[in-house]
Amino acid sequence: MNQDKVKRLLEELRAELSNTDTLDEDTRALAEKVDRNIDDLVEASQPNSPELDDAIALEARFAATHPVAERIMRELIATLSRIGI
Structure with missing residues (x-):
């Protein structure tokens, strides 16, 4: 299930x-804001949410210095996109 994958990925990111x-x-x-909001985002399944925008911004910040986190x-x-968020 994609929600389980989201939780696993969040755990990997925290680590x-x-x-x-x-x-x-x-x-x-x-990163802490995204982490706090992802579960709510998945539960609500809200497309085009600001939380997803934050996740995209975080990915861009990680690009140069944190390739694993990126x-x-x-x-x-x-994964969030595949579940309609």
């Missing part, structure tokens, strides 16, 4: 971010 100390404060705050975010966004 990856806990192993790095190079995140700036704004990126860390955005991959996880890209997969998470794709």
Whole structure:
């Protein structure tokens, strides 16, 4: 089920971010916001939600310096898209 995949990806992202100390404060705050909001987003299944926009912004921030986190975010966004969010 895609919701289980979303939860797994969030766990992977949490683990990856806990192993790095190079995140700036704004990126860390955005990651925490996305993490808090994803479950609500999946439950509500709201298309074009601001939470998805935050996830996309977070992926872009990870692009240059956190390639593993970027991959996880890209997969998470794709999974959310497949379930109609």
